[in-house]
Amino acid sequence: MTELGMKWACEYCTYENWPSAVKCTMCRAQRPSGTIITEEPFKSGSMLDSPHGDSGGSSLLICPDSSARPRVRQAQTTESSAKWSCHMCTYLNWPRAVRCTQCLCQRQRSCSPTETPQTSGSGLRFRSGSAPPVDPCEEYNDRNRLNTRAQRWICAACTYENWPKTPRCVVCDHPRPNDAIQLTEPDEPSPVINEQDRVRMQRAGGVCGPVGQRRSPPASKRDSEVQIQDIQCIELAAGAHGSKEELEMDFKKLKQIKNRMRKSDWLFLNACAGVVEGDLAAVEAYKSSGGDIARQLTADEVRLLNRPSAFDEGFTLVHLAIRFQRQDMLAILLTEVSQQAVKCIPAMVCPELTEQIRREIASSLHQRKGDFACYFLTDLVTFTLPADIEDLPPAVQEKLFDEVLDRDVQKELEEESAVINWSLELGTRLDSRLYALWNRTAGDCLLDSVLQATWGIYDKDSVLRKTLHDSLHDCSHWFYTRWKEWESWYSQSFGLHFSLREEQWQEDWAFILSLASQPGASLEQTHIFVLAHILRRPIIVYGVKYYKSFRGETLGYTRFQGVYLPLLWEQSFCWKSPIALGYTRGHFSALVAMETDGYDNRGAGANLNTDDDVTVTFLPLVDSERKLLHIHFLSAQEMGNEEQQEKLLREWLDCCVTDGGMLAAMQKSCRRRNHPLVTQMVEKWLDGYRQIRPCPTLSDGEEEEDEEDE
Structure with a gap:
């Protein structure tokens, strides 16, 4: 008798082990003394098919597709013929077993439709007329014959044939050998699903992972990468600092955490990873799905992300954006866009006119010859809301304002911070109320707001950004000198007594230049200063002084509020009519006024001889505390006390003092001198609201008369 015929059968799981095995390879039970099976397990098929094959005690039913499965005798004993097949792993268990010996799955009491077993005193029998029982081992073979398209690897410990993508044996958890070759593509799903994995998927209702574990469906590719990464990191940590039992406990805990997670949880984790990695799409996907910006990371989620240097318990997306200095993401997170009404600005109504305006802007851009070769616009255009809205x-009117204005920005600048419309004299008696137009929350909000305040459109084709980049590079020496001098004075004024080397100044300046060339990148005060030179007119920014979180916590100083003058141009080359921008929590919005019927000398200190077709908007040059607004990027000769700065403002802007003693700049816009394409775009946008007529409410008497007429 050869060694193949001397296998011994385990008394617990009936697995036939090699004679040299001390313990059962399957269930690790101790080998009983003197228990040896002398049957030859690999008999030919002719012997099994012979008429004497079922009478001898040596005939075996062999499972050719899995040599790890136990060889079950076709004996006529009642106990062996009554074995039940596990619905999870198809292992044949003894009738006394309540759970599967292989996978510990609960035994199902229901019988298959083809058999109705009845117990008797002599064992298990079948009703007359019923179909003969189907051997579960043959069912297992038939199923595996369908799965021959993908090559499997054989476990070296238990000889079970596993699918190519399984890193460990699903039977004994033995790691896959390195020489096991995957014939299927790594990114291509297998055309045939393992029967065990399919059953687990049906029970769990989820997505089957590499080894068939149950987990929630990931929201994107990053979710799958996070799940695989945290498993690998836990394994490495356990291998270095813990035992195998601790690794198994951590792995089970991790699976429990993932099983409890929903799609919104994966979106939140995806957004957290997106903030760290700079993926803006992940943050926008979470916010657009209605996710809570104030949601905090829990201990389980931090453990799942497995990156202690980046994620801490209690952190929100805002905290992560501040830690990693994601200004563009901070603007999106802290700017709540009103979802009550669909936004509809004039640029969205007529795309043909909008494209013509963009071409007109591109054609009106020219570069100045000489040492200061900065680009500039040749046309003076100021966008205002039409006076016909009041009709x-x-x-x-309420519907129009909901669709064209940003209510959240308007509320924050008016009520929460008292930055605009805080003066009753300007807002009521002088009809100089400012309206915050709705703007995109992308990183181009500054450029969009500048074009909205002038031409009423977005910088969709990045024409203004390209002009900003070219002007900064062509006039780098001029702007660099102003920027360096201003930053040095600003740091000293706040008591930050430090000096940088020239290499450090150059590095910071190179970063500012790089921001101008990147679409979607957030811009700084220097870029507003350059834009004032491109427009050839002052820019007044009314903004909040501090960054604040959703809880109202102060996060930092904004430094955007103030006046930006085109100081590097000659005064005669520039216009004195400014534009106004609003700044709220990392987001810029265009502040525009509404047309009036004329100036009519509405109480200003200066007597203006203006036409009736000219709209004059008074923009305050002081804040709500009557302090003069800062003038950015002044040189050492231009810096001085408040009187000198007020004198400088009067030189570059049309200033006047109201009856209340307030210094204000006059923004003039003429309907006749405005660009005809902008006027045509606004009229077409307004026609859509003129056609809306609210349904009149009928009285009871009129309703009765209508019913009688019908």
């Missing part, structure tokens, strides 16, 4: 019904 619309109140309900239609």
Whole structure:
């Protein structure tokens, strides 16, 4: 008798082990003394098919597709013929077993439709007329014959044939050998699903992972990478600092955490990873799905992300954006866009006119010859809301303002911070109320707001950004000198007594230049100063002084509020009519006024001889505390006390003092001198609201008369 015929059967799981095995390879039970099976397990098929094959005690039913499965005798004993097949792993268990010996799955009491077993005193029998029982081992073979398209690897410990993508044996958890070759593509799903994995998927209702574990469906590719990464990191940590039992406990805990997670949880983790990696799409996907910006990372989620240097318990997306200095993401997170109404600005109504305006802007850009070769616009255009809005019904006016204005920005600048419209004299008696137009939350919000305040459109084609980049590079020496001198004075004024080497100044300046060339990158005060030179007119920024979180916590100083003058141009080359921008929590918005019927000398200190078709908007040059607004990027000769700065403002802007003693700049816009394409775009946008007529409410008597007429 050869060694193949001297296998001994385990008394617990009936697995036939090699004679040299001391313990059962399957269940690790101790080998009983003197228990040896002398049957030859590899008999030919002719012997099994012979008429004497079922009478001898040596005939065996062999499972050719899995040599790890136990060889079950076709004996006529009642106990062996009554074995039940596990619905999870198809292992044949003894009738006394309540759970599967292989996978510990609970035994199902229901019988298959083809058999109805009845117990008797002599064992298990079948009703007359019923179909003969189907051997579960043959069912297992038939299923595996369908799965021959993908080559499997054989476990070296238990000889079970596993699917190519399984890193460990699903039977004994033995690691896959390195020489096991995957014939299928690594990124291509297998065309045939393992029967065990399919059953687990049906029970769990989820997605089957590499070894068939149950988990929630990931929201994107990064979710799968996070799940695989945290498993690998836990394994490495356990291998270095813990035992195998601790590794198994950590792995089970990790699976429990992932099983409890929903799609919104994966979106939140995806957004957290996106903030760290600079993926703006992940943050926008979480916010657009209605995710809570104030949501905090829990201990389980931090453990799942497995990156202690980046994620801490209690952190929100805002905290992560501040830690990693993601200003563009901070603007998106801290700017709540009103979802009550669909936004509809004039640029969205007529795309043909919008494209013509963009071409007109591109053609009006020229570069100045000489040492200061900066680009500039040849046309003076100021966007204002038409006065015909007041002729619309109140309900239609409310709808129009909901669709064209940013209510959240308007509320923050007016009520929470008292930055605009805080003066009753300017807002009521002088009709100089400012309206915050709705703007995109992308990183181009500064450029969009500048074009909205002038031409009423977005910088969709990045024409203004390209002009900003070219002007900075062509006039780098001029702007660099102003920027360096201003930053040095600013740091000393706040008591930050430090000096940088020239290499450090050059590095910071190179970063500012790089921001101008990147679409979607957030811009700084220097870029506003350059834009004032491109427009050839002052820019007044009314903004909040501090960054604040959603809880109202102060996060930092903004430094954007103030006046930006085109100081590097000659005064005669520039216009004195400014534009106004609003700044709220990392987001810029265009502040525009509404047309009036004329100036009519509405109480200003200066007597202006203006036409009736000219709209004059008074923009305050002081804040709500009557302090003069800062003038950015002044040189050492231009810096001085408040009187000198006020004198400088009067030189570059049309200033006046109101009856209340307030210094204000006059923004003039003429409907006749405005660009005809902008006027045509606004009229077409307004026609859409003129056609809206609210349904009139009928009285009871009129309703009765209508019913009688019908």
